[in-house]
Amino acid sequence: MPNLYAITGSFKKQALDFIADPQWIIPSLVAPFTFTLVTLMIYPERDASIVLYAVLGGGILGMWSNSLRASGFSINYDRMVGTLESLMVTPTPLMEVIAGRAIWNALIGLLNSLLVFILAEVVFQTSIRLADPLMFFIALAIILLSLSTIGLFLAAFFVFTRASSVLTQILELPIFIISGAMIPINLMPSWSWPLSFTFGPFWGVDALQIAAGVSSTSPIPVGYAGDLLILFAITAVYLTLTWMLFKKMDGKARESGSLGRY
Amino acid sequence: MGDRVIVAEDLVKCYPRTNGKSGEKKTSKPAVDGVSFEIRKGQIFGLLGPNGAGKTTTIKMLGTLLIPTSGGATVLDHDIVKDYMEIRKRINIISGGDRGLYYRISGRQNLRFFSDLYRIPRRLRDVRIEELLQKVGLEKAADQRVEEYSRGMKQRLHIARGLVNDPDILFLDEPTIGLDPEISREVRGMVRDMSKDGKTLLLTTHNMNEAEELCDDINIIVGGKIVAKGTIAELKEAVRKKSVIEAEVRRMTPDVIEAVHSIDGVLNVACSSDAYRSILRIQVADGQDMVLPIAKRLENCRIIRVSREEPTLEDAYMSMVIGDA
Ligand SMILES: Nc1ncnc2c1ncn2[C@@H]1O[C@H](COP(=O)(O)OP(=O)(O)OP(=O)(O)O)[C@@H](O)[C@H]1O
Ligand SMILES: [Mg+2]
Numbered sequence: 001m002p003n004l005y006a007i008t009g010s011f012k013k014q015a016l017d018f019i020a021d022p023q024w025i026i027p028s029l030v031a032p033f034t035f036t037l038v039t040l041m042i043y044p045e046r047d048a049s050i051v052l053y054a055v056l057g058g059g060i061l062g063m064w065s066n067s068l069r070a071s072g073f074s075i076n077y078d079r080m081v082g083t084l085e086s087l088m089v090t091p092t093p094l095m096e097v098i099a100g101r102a103i104w105n106a107l108i109g110l111l112n113s114l115l116v117f118i119l120a121e122v123v124f125q126t127s128i129r130l131a132d133p134l135m136f137f138i139a140l141a142i143i144l145l146s147l148s149t150i151g152l153f154l155a156a157f158f159v160f161t162r163a164s165s166v167l168t169q170i171l172e173l174p175i176f177i178i179s180g181a182m183i184p185i186n187l188m189p190s191w192s193w194p195l196s197f198t199f200g201p202f203w204g205v206d207a208l209q210i211a212a213g214v215s216s217t218s219p220i221p222v223g224y225a226g227d228l229l230i231l232f233a234i235t236a237v238y239l240t241l242t243w244m245l246f247k248k249m250d251g252k253a254r255e256s257g258s259l260g261r262y
Numbered sequence: 263m264g265d266r267v268i269v270a271e272d273l274v275k276c277y278p279r280t281n282g283k284s285g286e287k288k289t290s291k292p293a294v295d296g297v298s299f300e301i302r303k304g305q306i307f308g309l310l311g312p313n314g315a316g317k318t319t320t321i322k323m324l325g326t327l328l329i330p331t332s333g334g335a336t337v338l339d340h341d342i343v344k345d346y347m348e349i350r351k352r353i354n355i356i357s358g359g360d361r362g363l364y365y366r367i368s369g370r371q372n373l374r375f376f377s378d379l380y381r382i383p384r385r386l387r388d389v390r391i392e393e394l395l396q397k398v399g400l401e402k403a404a405d406q407r408v409e410e411y412s413r414g415m416k417q418r419l420h421i422a423r424g425l426v427n428d429p430d431i432l433f434l435d436e437p438t439i440g441l442d443p444e445i446s447r448e449v450r451g452m453v454r455d456m457s458k459d460g461k462t463l464l465l466t467t468h469n470m471n472e473a474e475e476l477c478d479d480i481n482i483i484v485g486g487k488i489v490a491k492g493t494i495a496e497l498k499e500a501v502r503k504k505s506v507i508e509a510e511v512r513r514m515t516p517d518v519i520e521a522v523h524s525i526d527g528v529l530n531v532a533c534s535s536d537a538y539r540s541i542l543r544i545q546v547a548d549g550q551d552m553v554l555p556i557a558k559r560l561e562n563c564r565i566i567r568v569s570r571e572e573p574t575l576e577d578a579y580m581s582m583v584i585g586d587a
Contacts, residue, residue: 009378013367020366020407082361086423088327090379091350097379254329256278257322 002099006092010100018108032062032116035182040124049214052128055120056208059113060181060201063147065172066109071102071151072168075159088253095152095246102151106144131213135224139211142231143204149238150200156245181205184217193219200234203227267431267462268301268324272333275319293319295486296333301479306453306463308477310470312583316486317466321433324464325355338430351380353431356424358439360416365409369400369419372408373426380427387426394422398452414445421452432456434465438472450476470576480575482582490582497578506571507544507552512564514540521559527552530580539566545581 036058043050075098078084087097121128130136158164176182178196185196196202197220206218207227216223222230252258275294294316301307309317322328324335326346334341340348364372370391377387395401398418403411408419417437424432434453438446446469453476457463467473473480474494481491490497514535522544523531530545540563546552557568 003379003381005378005381009375013364013371013375016367016371017364081363081365082359083364085322085327085355085357086362086376087379089325089350089353089355090376090427091347092379092381254327257319257328 002096003092006096007100007103010097011104012100014101014104018104031065032058032112033119035061036116036120037123040120051120051124052209052212052214055117055128056205056212056214057181058116058120059110060143060179060205060208061176062112062116063106063109063143064176064179064201066105066112067102067147067151068154068168068172068175070105070108071098071148072154072158072164074098074101074151074155076164079159093246094250095156095243098152098155099148102148102155103144105151106147109147110140110144129213130211132211135211136208139204139207139224139228142228142235143201143208146200146204146231146235146238149235149242153238153242153245156242156249159249175199178202179205180217186217186219190219198234200231200238203231203234207231265303266300267303268299268307268335268337268464270300270320270324270333270335271298273297273320273323273330273335274332275316275323275328276331292331292486294323294330294483297483297486297488298333299481299488299491301462301464303462304457304460305478306457306465306476308473308480309464309466309483310468310473310480310579311466311483313468315483317483318435319486320483321355321435321464321466325353325433326350327355351427352429353433354424354427354429355433355435356420356437358417358420358436358441360413360440363408363416363419363423366407368405368407369411369415369422370395370404372419373422376423377426382427390426390428391422394425397425397455398422399448414441417441417445417449421449425456429461431462431464434463436466436468438467438469446472470574470579474575482579484583490578494575497575497582498573501545501573501578501581505546506573506577507546507556507568508571509542509544509556509560509568510566511540511542511560512538512566514542514563518560518563522556525552525555525559528556530584532580543571543577545577 036054039054039057040051075084075094078087087094117128158167161167177188178185178192178199179201180196181201185193185202204227206216207224210216210224210227273294274292274296276292277290279290297316297320299307309320311317319328323330324337324342326342326349329343334343336342337349338352342349364375373391373394374387377391382390395404398421400415400418400422403415408416411419421437437453438449441449450472453463453465465473465476477494479491479493480497481488483489490500492500514533519531519533519542522528522542527547528544529547532543534541544556553568553570557565560568
């Protein structure tokens with residue numbers, strides 16, 4: 001039974017930390033908004049679907065950046081300030097602590113995308129209408145879950161590599177591209193498609209687009225429900241992998257004592 | 263178990279070491295090398311030893327943060343390797359130093375967060391945190407950010423953090439390091455209070471007076487091995503035969519120390535000086551007969567006094583660590 005006290009406590013702590021020093025605003029808000037801006041300016045005729053694409057793309061970029069940076073560095077942050085051993089000595093598995101944070105980080109990404117949306121409205125007077133708001137928000141919630149899981153995975157993965165900051169830089173854009181949120185992937189070379197298919201948010205983005213009323217550009221059109229089902233399945237796989245990674249990390253840490261060092 | 267809450271048997275820890283250049287994996291020489299001891303319920307057990315002796319490594323093994331390379335231990339009757347989750351519920355580790363706290367949030371928020379990791383129901387949690395803040399004297403600063411805390415306040419918060427789960431066993435790894443004498447004394451008071459509350463404590467420190475003041479039982483570890491164990495009285499007894507002569511003089515030069523050291527029967531000379539005087543602590547094989555020859559050698563140093571002293575824990579420690587016991 002996961003410790004819900006720990007997950008919510010950790011979520012709250014992350015929120016407090018964020019409010020105390022909201023430095024993530026810059027990568028997670030300024031960059032996505034710039035993306036939206038540039039996309040909108042590239043297209044001379046802004047029909048409703050282009051606008052939606054641009055805004056959705058900016059929003060997803062915000063969520064992805066935030067999960068990648070904030071969650072990815074989560075454990076390294078504890079290593080740096082020396083709190084990792086205080087965490088490890090408690091009976092709560094590290095994965096649950098980081099889960100609380102990853103959910104917060106994905107949520108902040110979501111709030112950022114909302115801001116992008118509002119900014120786009122104000123600057124371009126896009127007057128976006130969602131075809132089906134309810135379906136849209138359901139898809140958004142599931143993407144949130146999926147991104148939290150990816151954040152959790154990255155948190156554990158980055159502990160094993162000293163190259164985490166380089167990886168963050170390298171991964172940010174390509175993964176955003178394969179998510180299909182930036183350019184429809186049927187415009188991408190077909191060898192890249194399998195990458196997209198294994199990246200959960202790709203299905204989420206497709207579901208969002210359908211719910212928003214933009215026609216699906218997926219090479220495998222499975223419809224809204226199909227998208228969400230696949231997203232669920234992929235998220236479950238991520239979660240299992242993450243769980244294994246954390247187990248391995250815990251064992252390795254207790255073997256080598258390397259987690260306390262920075 | 264009887265009342266033995268910690269039993270360590272032949273604990274060995276070799277840290278795996280990755281060779282920087284070749285990436286080749288090796289294990290280094292053992293950081294802890296066959297440590298055995300028992301700690302009884304309610305005791306304050308002191309683990310003393312020089313830097314790098316293996317104290318922290320021992321604590322980390324008993325605290326379930328490290329798996330021993332060989333040997334084993336039980337804490338509260340649970341195996342430290344297999345039953346670590348059970349152990350973690352009932353222990354905590356308090357380290358000295360100002361790392362290990364979230365500095366952007368307040369002291370109270372730190373305590374709440376760590377409490378949540380122990381599944382403490384919200385109401386009990388908030389009551390207990392209030393008590394702890396009072397106990398460590400942080401009520402006023404509780405809602406200030408930790409980055410604004412002084413070194414002493416951080417140490418108090420560390421102590422409160424270590425008590426959030428009301429543990430049965432506490433590992434205190436140099437809890438007074440870097441604190442001024444007044445705060446050190448307060449911390450020692452807190453340690454005594456924990457003991458009065460029935461907690462079992464394992465304490466490491468480099469301050470011999472502190473160990474002498476607090477500990478019931480002491481083990482001395484050097485190079486990963488226990489070289490001496492016993493109560494303070496027993497450890498002192500072991501060096502009593504070679505008692506200590508203290509000489510206070512106004513003038514001191516290095517060659518005088520050399521000269522005293524070279525007297526037959528002198529084992530060890532330690533010298534501390536201030537602007538007005540120097541005090542020599544001289545360990546000798548037989549105190550009675552040595553006062554005169556030493557005084558003679560110090561003739562030109564303007565002697566204030568030469569007297570025979572009872573050995574302190576520090577004398578015992580020095581003689582065991584340096585190895586002329
Ligand atoms: N994580 C680690 N990886 C590799 N070697 C380590 C690690 N931690 C400690 N060591 C080595 O193990 C030995 C024992 O270290 P330990 O920290 O246990 O000593 P200590 O008695 O606590 O010393 P101090 O009084 O300085 O705190 C030292 O030689 C140290 O260099
Ligand atoms: Mg140490």
